[in-house]
Amino acid sequence: MHNDFIQELSNLIGTKNVLLDIDSQKKYVSDWFGRATGVALAVARPANTEEVASIVKLSAKYQVSIVPQGGNTGLVGGGLPNSSGKELVLSLERINKIRSLDPLGKTISVDAGVILENLHNYAHAHGLEFPLTMGSQGSATVGGLLSTNAGGTAVLRYGNAREQCLGLEVITAEGEIWNGMRSLRKDNTGYDLRDIFIGAEGTLGIITGAVLRLIPSPKARLSALLSLDSPSLAIQLLEFVQTKANSQLTAFELISNTCLSLVDQYFPQFPYPFSSKTPYCVLIEISDNESEEHAYELMNTMLEQAFEKEFITDAIIPQSLAQSKRFWEIREHIPLAQVEDGKNIKHDISLPISKIPHFIEQASLIILKQFPNARIIDFGHLGDGNLHYNVAAPSGESADVFMKNKGKMNELVHDLVDQMGGSISAEHGIGANKAHELIKYKNPIELELMRKIKKSLDPKGIFNPEKILV
Numbered sequence: 001m002h003n004d005f006i007q008e009l010s011n012l013i014g015t016k017n018v019l020l021d022i023d024s025q026k027k028y029v030s031d032w033f034g035r036a037t038g039v040a041l042a043v044a045r046p047a048n049t050e051e052v053a054s055i056v057k058l059s060a061k062y063q064v065s066i067v068p069q070g071g072n073t074g075l076v077g078g079g080l081p082n083s084s085g086k087e088l089v090l091s092l093e094r095i096n097k098i099r100s101l102d103p104l105g106k107t108i109s110v111d112a113g114v115i116l117e118n119l120h121n122y123a124h125a126h127g128l129e130f131p132l133t134m135g136s137q138g139s140a141t142v143g144g145l146l147s148t149n150a151g152g153t154a155v156l157r158y159g160n161a162r163e164q165c166l167g168l169e170v171i172t173a174e175g176e177i178w179n180g181m182r183s184l185r186k187d188n189t190g191y192d193l194r195d196i197f198i199g200a201e202g203t204l205g206i207i208t209g210a211v212l213r214l215i216p217s218p219k220a221r222l223s224a225l226l227s228l229d230s231p232s233l234a235i236q237l238l239e240f241v242q243t244k245a246n247s248q249l250t251a252f253e254l255i256s257n258t259c260l261s262l263v264d265q266y267f268p269q270f271p272y273p274f275s276s277k278t279p280y281c282v283l284i285e286i287s288d289n290e291s292e293e294h295a296y297e298l299m300n301t302m303l304e305q306a307f308e309k310e311f312i313t314d315a316i317i318p319q320s321l322a323q324s325k326r327f328w329e330i331r332e333h334i335p336l337a338q339v340e341d342g343k344n345i346k347h348d349i350s351l352p353i354s355k356i357p358h359f360i361e362q363a364s365l366i367i368l369k370q371f372p373n374a375r376i377i378d379f380g381h382l383g384d385g386n387l388h389y390n391v392a393a394p395s396g397e398s399a400d401v402f403m404k405n406k407g408k409m410n411e412l413v414h415d416l417v418d419q420m421g422g423s424i425s426a427e428h429g430i431g432a433n434k435a436h437e438l439i440k441y442k443n444p445i446e447l448e449l450m451r452k453i454k455k456s457l458d459p460k461g462i463f464n465p466e467k468i469l470v
C-alpha cells in the first residue's frame, strides 16, 4: 500500500521532491537541537498550494498521516514525525513567494513557507516592518509562526503572531483550498475560522498563505543593557519604563547571570558585558518615530531616573547601532550556548507578571532541595510574563544522567506554574512533548471542546496525530 502511495505522490510532485533515503531526510526528522528524531515514510516538498491540496487528498485516500513542517525550529516536537515510519512530512519550504504588498493598507500577502528574515527584509525595503522578531528568524517560516502563534521579543508592543494576521489560506482535511486571504481589519461575519487554525500546530489544516499586518519603520531603535539585583526590581523597572516610554517600549528581556556567563564561556566574542557579575540584567529596547537623538534623550532621562530610584546598578547604553545589535546577539546566543553546554530540562512558561519574582524564588527553593547544585538557566520575555526556565545538571555531572529527572522536574515546575495561575506553554506550543501534560493542566471542558473541533475539522485524523491532543 505504501509503495502505491509513494508512486502516486511522486507522480503528483515529481520524484525529486519526494525524499525517501535517510540521508536526504535527516534535517526534516530531527529537531533544531539535533536531539529529538523521528522516522518518516517520506518527505514531500510540494511547490504550490494546489500541490499541497492534492497531497492531502491522496493522503486521505491512503490514510497516511501528514506532519506539516516549516523551518523545523519548533521546540516541542510538533513538526517531527513519530517513530513509526508511517507518517509523511510535508515541508512548505518551496512554497515561499511574497505574493503582494499593499503600502497604503500596510499589509503583505505571502506564501506560508516564507522565512521570517526574508519577510523582514522585504518589508524593510518598502519602509515597513513586520514586528515579529526572534532568534530563529533565519529559518522559521510564516506557516510555522502562525501555527504555533509564536511570540518573540516584540510581543510586549505588537502582540503574538495571531495579532499580526488578517487572513489565511488553508488546505482542509478534504483537500479543499479555503481562500480566506482577506486584508480586512474588521470582519464580524460569524465564527473566526482564521483564529482556529492559528496556534493549531498543524492539527486542523495546512496553512499555505497568509495576509499579515505591517507597521511603518521607526526612525530609530535603541537598546540598553541594565544590571539589577533581583527579578522583583526588574518588575518595578518594567512598570517605570512602561509609564515613561509608553508605546515606545518595544522589548523588555530578563537575562540571568547564568545566561550571560554561559554565552561568555562558549562564545568569547561576546564577553560578560558588565565589569562585575550581576544576578540579573534587563535588555530593553525603545523605538522612536522622530529621530535617533530623540530616542537617546528618552533613554538617558529614563535611565538616570531608574538609577536614582535604585532599580538598576549599571547601564550600558550603546554608542552606535552596531553596539545595540550586539546586545541582541548576546540574547540570541543564549539558546546556542545551552546547546554547547549540553542537554537541559526546558520550561517555556508564562505567569501573571506580578508573580514572576515569587515564582523564581519558590521554584529555585523547590528544585535545589531535590536537586542540590542543579544550574537554573532563566531568561525570557519579562514584559509578556514569559520565562524560559531551564534546569541543567550540576557542573561536572553528566547531562545524560541528569535528563532522567525530566519527568519529575517538569512536574515540580509545572505544578508551581499551575498553582500560580500560569501556563505550561507560553509561546512554543504543546507539540508531542507536552501533550500528556496538557491533560493534567488544561481545564477538562476546554480539552473536550478542543477534541470536538479536531474531530469535526479532521474526522479521519490525518493532520499531525498525537500532537496537542492525545
Ligand SMILES: Cc1cc2nc3c(=O)[nH]c(=O)nc-3n(C[C@H](O)[C@H](O)[C@H](O)COP(=O)(O)OP(=O)(O)OC[C@H]3O[C@@H](n4cnc5c(N)ncnc54)[C@H](O)[C@@H]3O)c2cc1C
Pocket: 032, 067, 068, 069, 070, 071, 072, 073, 074, 075, 077, 078, 079, 080, 092, 112, 133, 134, 135, 136, 139, 140, 141, 142, 143, 144, 145, 146, 147, 148, 149, 150, 151, 152, 153, 201, 202, 203, 205, 206, 207, 208, 335, 427, 428, 431, 464, 467
Ligand atoms: C533559537 C530559537 C529561538 C526561538 N525563539 C522563539 C521565540 O522567541 N518565540 C517563539 O514563539 N518561538 C521561538 N522559537 C520557536 C520556533 O522558532 C517557533 O515556534 C516558530 O514559530 C516555528 O516556525 P517553523 O517554521 O520553524 O515551524 P516548524 O518547527 O516547522 O513547525 C512548528 C509547528 O507548526 C506546524 N506547522 C509548520 N508549518 C505549518 C503550516 N504551514 N501549516 C500548518 N502547520 C504548520 C508544525 O506541524 C509544528 O506543529 C525559537 C526557536 C529557536 C530554535
